[in-house]
Amino acid sequence: MVIAEIQKWRITISVSMSRFMAYKIDFFLTLLAPSLVFILINYNVWRSVYSFRNGANIDGISMDQMLHYQCWAFIVTLIVRSHRSWNLAEDIRLGRITSFLLYPFEVWKFHASEFLGFQIIQMATVCIALTILRLLGLLPELSLQALLLGILFSLLVSGLWFALEFLFGVTAFWLEETWVARVVFQLFAVFLSGAFIPLELFPPPLRDALSYTPFPLMTSVPANIFLNSPNVALASSFASLAIWIILVALLAAFTWKRGVKHYTAAGI
């Protein structure tokens, strides 16, 4: 029974990987290029901001620290925010989930396998990106412990991101267009997670308020783990992330159940 289940996961992951790699240029342009442009802009904006003030610190953050932070934020982005499960919403709207409902492999498992397949490819991309950044001298000496912890944390955040994407996808049971809500969330997530401006430079009241939300966990915390920053409370960050993953996954499961009851199976 368990072996049969593992086989289903393994085959779905393998098929997803082949599908992702079938159109390599499209894969690069839709999933990797945005992250590359993101680092290109962030890195250059901060470099020029510091250059125009002759390298003087900004609120105690030196130019090197800021540029290293931006490089790690890029690595976190590659791991956390690259996967997009757009298909779920379309499958629901066009009635394609009917066939999934009949398969002996649930819809969420199919999408989770697809996500895992993507993450396997993405980890190879991350290794290449890390090597290039290191060879270009854009990253300092890497601490193995910080690297492994950072990758582990980022992978868990990607799980949270997947649960959120699934939740947004499921809203297609009620909404004509789901991408709008997703884009709105993404805009706020990028801004409030410290992906461009580190949270240390946010106004203190906003920074305090953000500590009650999952946003800092999405970029700021993992980037600081990579940086081996003493300001990160590892245990509480991992605990807080686990709670958010469970909460969002439960909400997604609840919404899915309500949605399936609401579903009228268009296309049959």
Place this chain on the structure above:
Amino acid sequence: MTITRAYLGVLGQLLLNSLSKLLSFRLNFILFLFAELAAFSTFYLTVDFLYQHITTVGGWNRTHFMFFIIWWQCVMNLHSAFAAPNFWNFASELQNGNLDFRLLRPLGSLFDTFTAITRPISLVIFPLNASLLVYYGSQIPLSASKWLAVTPLLLLSLTLTILIELLIAMSMFWTTGGDGVNFIRIQCQQISKWPDFVYPRVFRVAFTVGIPILATSTFSVRALFDDGAWWEVPFLVCACITLWLVIGQLWRLGLRRYESASS
């Protein structure tokens, strides 16, 4: 004159159709509005937070920089309303063969393909951006002659942005799927939302002389700030003319290559 009136009539009718379609899905209407406000506020706050810690970047103080980003937002509002949805639509019509129907209509096929869908919701936020543009423009302050140049320069920025994206979109004739190409388009917008002086020299030259992405907003705004940068306006006009000629050629070449998935 009659042709221009006919085309404007078609545009007006398309706008009305989009408006009635938009209003029939009220929740989507609210979500779209919220998305526009989110895009605006996050970018505005990003620059605002940045300037809480610094005084100038590249000789531009907070007011100059705010004027620039509001300028970019105005261009993007108009772009999202009249151009953006058509690029996605073009990608899907190329794949499913629906482009055939556009080629049969008694309209210029390039015009019909890239004006078919409008998203008037993006214009709802335009008055807010326009007001902020006036506010920051008066803080700089701009002279009377510069104020007169604002509208033509804004339209020039918009035209160049659309033409660059049209040029990129032409590559869809030669690719398997259009999504990747549309992502390049969006990345170009992301690059142009910061002034050219934040980028290294090589990058600046490539994205000004090669593909004038960085010129779209920076050149127009700089022409308003700095009298010595007047020559950047004729550059924008020349870039628009050159791109238009190249796009015309590529469109014809692309149509020859188009295989029509529906037939």
